[in-house]
Amino acid sequence: RSPSRGLGDVYKRQAKRPAAKKVPAVKPVSVLIVGAGFAGLGMAIRLKQAGIDDFVILERANAVGGTWRDNQYPGAACDIPSNLYSYSFAPNPNWSRSFSGSEEILGYIHHLVAEFKLESHIRFEKNVEDLSFDEKKGVWTATTDKGEKFAGRAAVMAQGPLSNCSFPAITGIEDFKGHKIHSARWDHDYDFADKKVAVIGTGASGCLLYTSDA
Numbered sequence: 476r477s478p479s480r481g482l483g484d485v486y487k488r489q490a491k492r493p494a495a496k497k498v499p500a501v502k503p504v505s506v507l508i509v510g511a512g513f514a515g516l517g518m519a520i521r522l523k524q525a526g527i528d529d530f531v532i533l534e535r536a537n538a539v540g541g542t543w544r545d546n547q548y549p550g551a552a553c554d555i556p557s558n559l560y561s562y563s564f565a566p567n568p569n570w571s572r573s574f575s576g577s578e579e580i581l582g583y584i585h586h587l588v589a590e591f592k593l594e595s596h597i598r599f600e601k602n603v604e605d606l607s608f609d610e611k612k613g614v615w616t617a618t619t620d621k622g623e624k625f626a627g628r629a630a631v632m633a634q635g636p637l638s639n640c641s642f643p644a645i646t647g648i649e650d651f652k653g654h655k656i657h658s659a660r661w662d663h664d665y666d667f668a669d670k671k672v673a674v675i676g677t678g679a680s681g682c683l684l685y686t687s688d689a
Contacts, residue, residue, distance in 0.1 A: 501616065501624050501625065501626040502626065503614045503615075503626035503627050503628050504529045504530055504531050504625075504626070504627045504628075505522075505527055505529040505530055505627065505628055505629065506518075506522060506527065506529070506530040506531075506627055506628070506629045506630070506631060507530070507531055507533065507615055507617055507625055507626070507627030507629070507630045507631070508530060508531065508532045508533065508630075508631045508633055509532075509533050509603050509606070509617065509630070509631065509632050509633060509634050510532070510533075510534065510541065510632070510633035510634040510635060510638075511532050511534035511536075511539040511540070511541065511597055511599075512539070512540060512541020512542060512543070512544075512584075512633065512634075512635055513541060513542075513543075513584065514541075514633035514635070515532055515534075515541075515631070515633035515634075516532075516539065516584065516587050516588065516593060517562060518631050518633060519532055519591070519593050519596060520562070520564065520565070520587065520591045520593070521564075523591060523593075524564070530596060530627070531596055531597075531598060531625055531627070532593070532596050532597045532598065533598050533601040533603055533617060533619070533625060534597055534598065534599050534600075534601060535600065535601060535602035535603070536599065536600070537599050537600055538599070539584055539585065539588055539597065540581050540584050540585075541584075541635055541638070542635060542637065542638070542659075543577050543580045543581045543584060544581060544584075545638075545640070545659045545660070546577055546658065546659050546661075546680070547577055547578070547661050547663070548658045548659075548661040548680070548683075548684055549661075549684060549687040550576075550683040550684055550686060550687025551576060551577035551658075551680070551683060551684075552574050552575060552576045552577060552683060553574055553575060553577075553580060554574065554679055555574075556573050556574065557570040557572070557573060557574065557575040557579075557580075558570065558573075560575075560580070561583060562587070565587055565590065565591075567583055567586075598625070601619050601623065601625070602619055602620045602621075603617045603618070603619055603634075604618060604619060604620045605617070605618040606618075606630060606632075608630075613628060614626050614627070614628060615627050615628070615629065615630040617630065640657050640658075640659035640660060641657075642655065642657060643675065645675075658680045658681075658684060659680075
């Protein structure tokens, strides 16, 4: 068998190999919104009212609500009168009290999603880790922690400045043998009966927590 014939067989085998599949380009929407809390949903509603229906909301959790989804500790409420802590274009005359609790506020947020038909625009469990802008194409690309890509001609960051909770850097906290609970990740299954409880912090959440009836 001649060397040239052997090379010819190699070339034939290479020619039969399927061509590499091209990754399809991500079609950009008009607007990308990161976050499905108050700000993100409010932006989406205003876009719809302006006649722009070509948008996507990327939400890292599996439900809407932002801070009011996460903060469900006993006594959680808003320190702004409810009539002011709601959208002027979506008033709620049925608030049960002036300073509503977190569950009632979350209910209002779900009402917004249903009333303005936003659910089809929301992509849940999409944790955006990178946002880049292509100046030549004029397109923003959001990349999730799973490598998924979403493109838009405009991008709105509505993820909230306090969306990531953490325990304070207190010396010895890692050695504490008791049960640690963050107010933004409340453990509703924990039994507090006959337990000594220390609340760290005297801000709004701390005050609401240790003055609640729970």
